[in-house]
Amino acid sequence: MFSVCMRDCYDTCSLVSEIKNGRLFVRGNPKHPITRGFLCPKGALLSKWFHSEERLKVPLIREGERGAGKFREASWDEAISLVADKIKETIEKYGSESILVYNYAGDRGVVNFYFPMRLFHYLNASFLDYGICDRAGQEALKDVYGTAVGLDPEELKNQNLIVYWGINAFWTNLHGFMLAKKYGLEIWAVDVVRTETAKRSDKFFQIKPNTDVLFALGIGKIIIENELYDADFVRENVYGFDEFKNYVKKIDLDFVSKETGVEKEQIEEFAFEYAEKRGVIHIGYGFQRSLAGGEAVRAISLLPALVGHEFGFIYDMKTIDKSYAEGTFLRTKPARRIPQMKLAEYIENGKIKFLYIYNSNPLASLPNQNHLRKALKESDIFVVVHDIFLTDTAIFADVVLPANTFFERLDIADSYYHRYVALNEPVARLYGKSNREVTVMLAKALGIDNPYLYETEEEIIRKILKQNGLSWEELKKKGFLKVSEKPRKYLTPSGKIEFYSQRAVKRGLSPFPEYKPLKGDYPLQLLSPTYRMTITSQYHNTYEIIDPHLYMNPKDAEERGIKNGDLVEVYNEYGRIKTTVKLTEDVPKGVVLLYKAFWISKLGWNVNILTTDRTLEKYANASVYHSTWVEVRKI
Ligand SMILES: Nc1nc2c(c(=O)[nH]1)N[C@H]1C(S)=C(S)[C@@H](COP(=O)(O)OP(=O)(O)OC[C@H]3O[C@@H](n4cnc5c(=O)[nH]c(N)nc54)[C@H](O)[C@@H]3O)O[C@H]1N2
Ligand SMILES: Nc1nc2c(c(=O)[nH]1)N[C@H]1C(S)=C(S)[C@@H](COP(=O)(O)OP(=O)(O)OC[C@H]3O[C@@H](n4cnc5c(=O)[nH]c(N)nc54)[C@H](O)[C@@H]3O)O[C@H]1N2
Ligand code: SF4
Numbered sequence: 001m002f003s004v005c006m007r008d009c010y011d012t013c014s015l016v017s018e019i020k021n022g023r024l025f026v027r028g029n030p031k032h033p034i035t036r037g038f039l040c041p042k043g044a045l046l047s048k049w050f051h052s053e054e055r056l057k058v059p060l061i062r063e064g065e066r067g068a069g070k071f072r073e074a075s076w077d078e079a080i081s082l083v084a085d086k087i088k089e090t091i092e093k094y095g096s097e098s099i100l101v102y103n104y105a106g107d108r109g110v111v112n113f114y115f116p117m118r119l120f121h122y123l124n125a126s127f128l129d130y131g132i133c134d135r136a137g138q139e140a141l142k143d144v145y146g147t148a149v150g151l152d153p154e155e156l157k158n159q160n161l162i163v164y165w166g167i168n169a170f171w172t173n174l175h176g177f178m179l180a181k182k183y184g185l186e187i188w189a190v191d192v193v194r195t196e197t198a199k200r201s202d203k204f205f206q207i208k209p210n211t212d213v214l215f216a217l218g219i220g221k222i223i224i225e226n227e228l229y230d231a232d233f234v235r236e237n238v239y240g241f242d243e244f245k246n247y248v249k250k251i252d253l254d255f256v257s258k259e260t261g262v263e264k265e266q267i268e269e270f271a272f273e274y275a276e277k278r279g280v281i282h283i284g285y286g287f288q289r290s291l292a293g294g295e296a297v298r299a300i301s302l303l304p305a306l307v308g309h310e311f312g313f314i315y316d317m318k319t320i321d322k323s324y325a326e327g328t329f330l331r332t333k334p335a336r337r338i339p340q341m342k343l344a345e346y347i348e349n350g351k352i353k354f355l356y357i358y359n360s361n362p363l364a365s366l367p368n369q370n371h372l373r374k375a376l377k378e379s380d381i382f383v384v385v386h387d388i389f390l391t392d393t394a395i396f397a398d399v400v401l402p403a404n405t406f407f408e409r410l411d412i413a414d415s416y417y418h419r420y421v422a423l424n425e426p427v428a429r430l431y432g433k434s435n436r437e438v439t440v441m442l443a444k445a446l447g448i449d450n451p452y453l454y455e456t457e458e459e460i461i462r463k464i465l466k467q468n469g470l471s472w473e474e475l476k477k478k479g480f481l482k483v484s485e486k487p488r489k490y491l492t493p494s495g496k497i498e499f500y501s502q503r504a505v506k507r508g509l510s511p512f513p514e515y516k517p518l519k520g521d522y523p524l525q526l527l528s529p530t531y532r533m534t535i536t537s538q539y540h541n542t543y544e545i546i547d548p549h550l551y552m553n554p555k556d557a558e559e560r561g562i563k564n565g566d567l568v569e570v571y572n573e574y575g576r577i578k579t580t581v582k583l584t585e586d587v588p589k590g591v592v593l594l595y596k597a598f599w600i601s602k603l604g605w606n607v608n609i610l611t612t613d614r615t616l617e618k619y620a621n622a623s624v625y626h627s628t629w630v631e632v633r634k635i
């Protein structure tokens with residue numbers, strides 16, 4: 001059977017799965033041109049995840065205090081009618097907008113991701129305004145190109161150089177990294193940390209955090225002032241080039257070198273070689289989750305244009321139109337959108353009385369966990385969590401509904417990195433119900449007979465494929481289909497690549513990317529990037545391979561009398577955690593690192609006890625996890 005790894009991962013691997021003697025066996029689909037039949041270390045363990053003894057088998061209803069983890073088992077009938085009654089009661093008492101559906105990309109199957117939204121649209125409930133992940137960069141690229149959709153990675157075969165900028169691709173986009181290798185591209189990395197990607201790159205530019213905007217502007221200045229840019233391309237396609245040229249005149253390369261920590265010769269080397277090799281840039285999601293993230297992406301995205309690329313960046317990919325699955329047409333009122341990063345505030349203000357969570361584990365993944373947990377404990381909100389496991393979020397629920405896995409249902413998935421849509425067929429049935437099945441049960445219990453709430457997976461998939469000019473028969477045969485690219489335009493007000501961004505000016509930003517030094521109230525900047533063996537919080541409980549160490553530069557440790565392996569307290573205005581230290585030169589002085597989003601219920605803490613819930617307001621309330629500062633002391 002064809003499967004698709006539905007994790008929130010660039011690669012969206014096509015898989016082949018089968019059941020032998022009651023066990024699931026999964027391998028990569030060798031025919032898929034991007035994912036090419038090999039699995040990342042997380043994908044290789046999917047059978048362990050599928051068969052995990054920790055999977056929820058029956059619904060649970062809360063008995064003790066919220067968050068205490070005391071539940072009683074219930075039948076599906078009882079649990080679903082309780083949820084339906086609460087929905088009705090909430091609408092009667094507080095109105096439909098007091099219901100919030102909180103979902104994210106725990107499973108990226110088109111039906112599984114969108115189908116529950118149909119019910120909540122039908123009920124005119126509130127929805128999230130997603131800001132947790134790639135938001136600042138999305139806005140920034142819209143400012144410059146009018147779209148965040150960049151290069152088809154298969155086009156890399158015609159390129160010489162790829163720069164991984166603020167992305168740890170060897171861990172987070174393994175198939176992309178291997179594709180660049182296969183095509184023989186030169187690989188560079190720009191990162192604060194000497195990551196596994198940096199270690200495998202031909203050149204590594206280790207930069208101080210939050211200074212990317214200045215680094216990119218400095219490179220731009222050198223390219224322009226040495227006339228290394230593609231003058232014909234720029235004349236035809238760029239808006240505001242002369243003003244930009246004047247703007248970078250004022251940039252002092254000694255200042256750039258001092259602020260970024262990169263030697264002037266290295267900055268020049270970057271500029272000259274990048275221009276000569278006409279590099280493309282994979283702009284990471286990770287590094288833009290910072291107060292400097294939006295301006296940084298804006299500045300970086302100008303570089304490929306300077307060397308004559310139409311869309312010479314990789315960020316997002318949108319291939320098929322999936323809106324039919326979501327069913328916004330079922331609404332009769334426009335949706336109230338709640339900024340994702342402000343969940344705790346909205347709960348505290350009593351604006352949300354009923355929270356339906358699926359495909360997400362916000363009590364691991366959202367910042368400022370102490371605030372969120374307090375808000376939940378003190379409010380009279382009713383919380384339903386639909387998940388495969390008793391996650392930290394499920395522990396705070398009133399009703400927990402067991403979900404099944406993507407091996408247990410029909411679906412399709414597209415990718416935010418490449419142009420393939422892949423088929424996912426059911427191979428087995430163990431426990432729980434799919435997001436669609438639960439939605440159907442709820443619709444029934446609510447007495448709703450709208451046919452869109454009862455459509456089957458196959459009906460929805462066929463309709464979406466047809467709308468997008470793709471064949472169901474062909475997909476069933478091959479397991480994946482490439483969505484071809486139509487001729488593209490810059491979707492900016494001028495119809496050009498806006499070095500002078502009119503859209504940014506409208507939001508009160510400077511027309512050109514601006515550098516502002518950042519400083520926190522504590523001395524060390526805490527980065528919390530992705531970990532190799534988890535996908536945000538997923539797999540902590542099933543693979544049990546985590547790395548809870550605080551990574552620290554020996555110089556910072558020495559100043560604090562800390563030695564390798566010492567137990568320390570990491571603290572700031574949001575909270576405190578205890579863990580052991582690993583000293584490493586991979587992390588520069590002034591920066592410490594903890595990997596993101598382990599389970600508090602398993603480990604006792606999670607980095608998000610410390611991370612800031614501030615947002616980048618001018619970039620649509622994007623998250624800024626990395627703009628967190630802490631102090632560390634030996635205990
Ligand atoms: N193994 C694994 N893969 C994943 C995930 C996972 O949890 N684990 N999560 C998935 C998700 S949800 C996402 S969004 C993507 C994220 O994929 P990536 O973008 O690769 O994510 P991160 O590792 O968070 O961040 C990338 C890098 O940004 C660097 N960085 C931080 N601040 C700065 C800065 O100021 N400047 C520069 N230049 N670099 C900086 C960090 O050191 C880090 O190495 O990965 C997806 N894939
Ligand atoms: N400190 C720090 N925190 C971060 C980040 C960071 O860089 N640093 N990164 C942020 C980013 S980029 C992201 S995208 C977010 C992600 O944060 P979340 O959206 O919370 O993602 P996950 O931790 O993957 O949780 C997904 C949940 O969905 C469940 N699930 C999986 N499949 C299904 C299914 O079919 N049905 C149902 N009902 N449930 C299912 C999983 O078991 C899991 O509990 O985290 C953010 N958190
Ligand atoms: S996590 Fe990503 S790379 Fe690994 S198997 Fe899944 S889609 Fe592929």
Ligand SMILES: [Mo]
Pocket residue numbers: 008132133134285
């Ligand atoms: Mo993400």
